Amino acid sequence: MATVNTVTGPVDTADFGFTLSHEHVGTNAAGLRHTYPQFIDREGIKEQSTAAMKAVYEDGVRTIIDVSTFDLGRDVNLIREVAEGSGMQVVVATGNHLAVPRPFGEVSPDAIAPLYIKEIEEGIEGTGIKAGIIKVASDRGGITPQQEIVLRAAARTQKASGVPISTHTWSPERIGDAQVAILEEEGVDLDRVYIGHSNDDTNLEYLLGLLNKGVWLGLDRYPGGLVPGTPNWEQRTQVAWQLIEAGFAHRIMLSHDYSVPKARYGAEVQEARRWANPDGYNFIPRHVLPRLKELGATDANIHQLTVENPRRFFEGE
Numbered sequence: 001m002a003t004v005n006t007v008t009g010p011v012d013t014a015d016f017g018f019t020l021s022h023e024h025v026g027t028n029a030a031g032l033r034h035t036y037p038q039f040i041d042r043e044g045i046k047e048q049s050t051a052a053m054k055a056v057y058e059d060g061v062r063t064i065i066d067v068s069t070f071d072l073g074r075d076v077n078l079i080r081e082v083a084e085g086s087g088m089q090v091v092v093a094t095g096n097h098l099a100v101p102r103p104f105g106e107v108s109p110d111a112i113a114p115l116y117i118k119e120i121e122e123g124i125e126g127t128g129i130k131a132g133i134i135k136v137a138s139d140r141g142g143i144t145p146q147q148e149i150v151l152r153a154a155a156r157t158q159k160a161s162g163v164p165i166s167t168h169t170w171s172p173e174r175i176g177d178a179q180v181a182i183l184e185e186e187g188v189d190l191d192r193v194y195i196g197h198s199n200d201d202t203n204l205e206y207l208l209g210l211l212n213k214g215v216w217l218g219l220d221r222y223p224g225g226l227v228p229g230t231p232n233w234e235q236r237t238q239v240a241w242q243l244i245e246a247g248f249a250h251r252i253m254l255s256h257d258y259s260v261p262k263a264r265y266g267a268e269v270q271e272a273r274r275w276a277n278p279d280g281y282n283f284i285p286r287h288v289l290p291r292l293k294e295l296g297a298t299d300a301n302i303h304q305l306t307v308e309n310p311r312r313f314f315e316g317e
């Protein structure tokens, strides 16, 4: 039992219920909503996101982890409005995505960790809304020097606050391994680490290696199809099943990395996203869970992936 901060206040992990482990209400860039707010359709995002969350609430989801950081234009007031309008419990993040601010590249991780800790302990941007997870990101080509500084800052924040870490990776290049190496060097308990986007590839040796290290895995890009050459949703579901068969049903979580079409800017991109996933946050309950059961997953397995694992990840073991 533990208490986790959501945008609408602290929630007991026992009340998390069916949880989607990696999603977004809206993503853009640092400073955009202050300087060029007209570029962002805030009302449109709010309307579509509230409807999308209500729809997935109907399918049983009770908690969403929104891992948008400030360099993704995180708007915690908007997220709170969507949570209040839909009844969804939404956890928000501190940390950094890929666009590390230039000045962060010139300082020690110890100069950054207190910024993250303040967002966990006091709240974000004076709202009193507290972060419940630490997000950190690396992608194709490996961890840049700037990303390494914030990764180490995330590690130190985790150790100081007890709040878990959720990462963005590029699994075809096994970027999770590089993140784990640095987090281990920092002395982070790998039970408090979730390696995300681990279903953009089907390399089981890589995934089992990570699981054997003791991290949690996020199979959190569904249905896929936006990045050419990455697995389709059936292949992604086969990987989930293989990991369950390998005895890791207690260490994996499912999510979409979804945001509503209006969270994007050009009409064409919005259309492409609508086409890529017409089910939004409902894709997993509507398609993935029934398919996993066809493959042989038990109701107990499904409950582990969707309810017990997110709860245990936040509680720490």
Ligand SMILES: [Zn+2]
Pocket (backbone or CB within 6 Å): 022, 023, 024, 067, 168, 257
């Ligand atoms: Zn994401």
